[in-house]
Amino acid sequence: MKKLLLYCVLIFCLFSCKKEPLAEEDWIILDSVNNVETINKYELAVRTKQDPNGILFKGLPNKKIKVVSINYRTLDPQNREIIASGAIFYPAVDADYARLGTILGLHYTLGANYEAPSVRMGATEGLFSLFGYCVVVPDYIGYGATSDSIHPYYCVENTGRVSADMLLAAKEYFASISRKMSHKITVLGYSQGGQASLCFLKFVETDELYKDAFVIDQVFAGGGAYDLVKSYDEFVLKNYSSQPVTIPLLVLGLDYGDNLQLDIKQCFKEPLLSHYKEWVLSKKYTTDEVSAKLDTKLTNVMADSMYRKDNPNTKKFLNALKINSLIINGQTTGWAPKAKVTLLHGTDDTIVPYANTKSAYEAFLAAGCNITLHDLKGKDHKDGGPVFYSYCILKLMI
Numbered sequence: 001m002k003k004l005l006l007y008c009v010l011i012f013c014l015f016s017c018k019k020e021p022l023a024e025e026d027w028i029i030l031d032s033v034n035n036v037e038t039i040n041k042y043e044l045a046v047r048t049k050q051d052p053n054g055i056l057f058k059g060l061p062n063k064k065i066k067v068v069s070i071n072y073r074t075l076d077p078q079n080r081e082i083i084a085s086g087a088i089f090y091p092a093v094d095a096d097y098a099r100l101g102t103i104l105g106l107h108y109t110l111g112a113n114y115e116a117p118s119v120r121m122g123a124t125e126g127l128f129s130l131f132g133y134c135v136v137v138p139d140y141i142g143y144g145a146t147s148d149s150i151h152p153y154y155c156v157e158n159t160g161r162v163s164a165d166m167l168l169a170a171k172e173y174f175a176s177i178s179r180k181m182s183h184k185i186t187v188l189g190y191s192q193g194g195q196a197s198l199c200f201l202k203f204v205e206t207d208e209l210y211k212d213a214f215v216i217d218q219v220f221a222g223g224g225a226y227d228l229v230k231s232y233d234e235f236v237l238k239n240y241s242s243q244p245v246t247i248p249l250l251v252l253g254l255d256y257g258d259n260l261q262l263d264i265k266q267c268f269k270e271p272l273l274s275h276y277k278e279w280v281l282s283k284k285y286t287t288d289e290v291s292a293k294l295d296t297k298l299t300n301v302m303a304d305s306m307y308r309k310d311n312p313n314t315k316k317f318l319n320a321l322k323i324n325s326l327i328i329n330g331q332t333t334g335w336a337p338k339a340k341v342t343l344l345h346g347t348d349d350t351i352v353p354y355a356n357t358k359s360a361y362e363a364f365l366a367a368g369c370n371i372t373l374h375d376l377k378g379k380d381h382k383d384g385g386p387v388f389y390s391y392c393i394l395k396l397m398i
Helices: 002-017 041-047 124-131 156-176 192-206 228-238 246-257 272-281 287-291 312-323 354-366 381-397
Strands: 030-039 065-075 081-091 102-106 134-138 184-190 215-222 340-346 371-376
Touching: 030 041, 030 156, 041 124, 065 124, 065 156, 081 124, 081 156, 102 124, 102 156, 102 192, 124 134, 124 184, 124 381, 134 156, 156 192, 184 192, 184 381, 192 215, 192 340, 215 381, 228 246, 228 312, 228 354, 246 272, 246 287, 246 312, 340 354, 340 381, 354 371, 371 381
Parallel strands: 102 134, 102 184, 184 215, 215 340, 340 371
Antiparallel strands: 030 065, 065 081, 081 134
């Protein structure tokens, strides 16, 4: 599979010279094109549960955009080939979006499979196509074509890989319709998408097969958990989360992603213990719906053994937090971004602690990175989302 991906990266260098459409039998990463629709900004807003007249969508140009769902080849956390999925958004009327560049949009935490970009044929990140960008949005493993798999929530390497492979598949799609996708990539994402943005950046900056595949222009990461250790410790210290579903998502995601083989009975209390397969793994419910079934007081969600760091089961989980942290306690972990990065975070966030982003900023700044921190004053996690996307629009349009 690695040789296949290397060949894929090399062959894309020839696409700029290839005038005829790339035939289906020549696809390498792209597996299938499943659905193509033309929508406007109002339909995009409805599909993403946004108010068309709200702060985010009201001022957007109302242009027609194409939405394409695709399946593509990538690897699961155990490095086995798997068919994943995602969505591509681009202007319906021919425009020079190659001049603007490509946006890799990485979505926030999902619960229900029907929310996946390729399933609902919509994603908030797709709004940038209204300005003329090509926007590529992976579902992540666990949603869309891989909905039967557990989502490897916050697993750094796999998140980076599936995002990179989705970009390669998108290049093949555009070649198949005789269009070019820009080699210059802007990366942006909020919440889980914020962490996923830096996961992708780390992957393409450090993996030998991918590091020359893209030119990363800049990264906008909002409200992400970059230091999982610090974030988890704050949850435990405060014994509170306004979105407690993140706890089972994190435990189950790292258990699958890092093959921890955890004893779930030592992780969850009732009623979560008896219902986590239905509430979380079935992908039937949104994160809000699952959180409504749980207590915001985490001692009523997590088993008592999860508070004992000498417990062997808990040790495995805590070690996985370290492995998948991009920084730990204000220190880099062997990687620091080369690309320009802007971090944004609500100062009153009750889901992902603001201190986690502050710590990431200070660590990367000390490492000599081109990094900026923009505080979203007085914003909680959900309130910060529209402000994040509005900020990105202004910065990209200026």
